[in-house]
Amino acid sequence: MLTAVILPTWSRVEQATLCTRRLLDTSSADVVIITEDDISGFGDLQNNPRVWFDLVPPKMTAVQKWNHGLKMHPNYQAYVLGADDLWAHDGWHDEALRVQSESKCGFVGINDGQTDGSILSTHYMMTREFIVFHHGGVMAVPHYESWGIDEEATMRAKAANQFIYAEHAILEHRHYMWGKAKEDNTYIVGRRSHQYDVAIVRLRNSMGWPNDFERVIE
Secondary structure: OOEEEEEEOOOOHHHHHHHHHHHHHOOOOEEEEEEOOOHHHHHHHHHOOOEEEEEOOOOOOHHHHHHHHHHHOOOOOEEEEOOOOEEEOOOHHHHHHHHHHHHOOOEEEEEOOOOOOOOOOOEEEEEHHHHHHHOOOOOOOOOOOOOHHHHHHHHHHHHOOOEEEEEEEEEEEOOHHHOOOOOOHHHHHHHHOHHHHHHHHHHHHHOOOOOOOOOOOO
16 A cells, blocks of 8 residues: 655754654654654655655644645555654554455554553554545644644544554654653643643534534545
């Protein structure tokens, strides 16, 4: 299944480069890097046929970048919600594909090495069909600023009987909250949106997760 990892990044060129190289080494997926950074810092990745760079204006949020990546690259069969602080473990993609093929589920929760992904998946692979028919045609529901997209995506998938958790497909989330990274400005900005996203999740849950936003793909 032709897969793209949509990877938003900002002010972390070295980290995003290492993350991308690891994704390429451990999978057959392409990587779509959405950034406002100078891409010359990514070195030879600029010429790798499996890496796409999409330059966007400053101050675009990660949520907006995920959707921009989907819009610009709409013809993959599956998409992975990526991040520049992930570390791919060997075989993660093959395992996610195997679980998807056997279950026929459109949403495959991926093990982030910290969260119980069977309850809440913070990173995941979604088929294009799932995005179109069960996720409003977007990679990330645009009402959110940060983590709320994960809770809504997980809940939508479960409600549609499209959820499966691939415990042995591991994209380790090396987040500062778990002592795996230093806190930087990207984390500080993301933390500010936590209470906002909590409120939006509760509101949208009470409304039954409406598709009250513009679709990115049909």
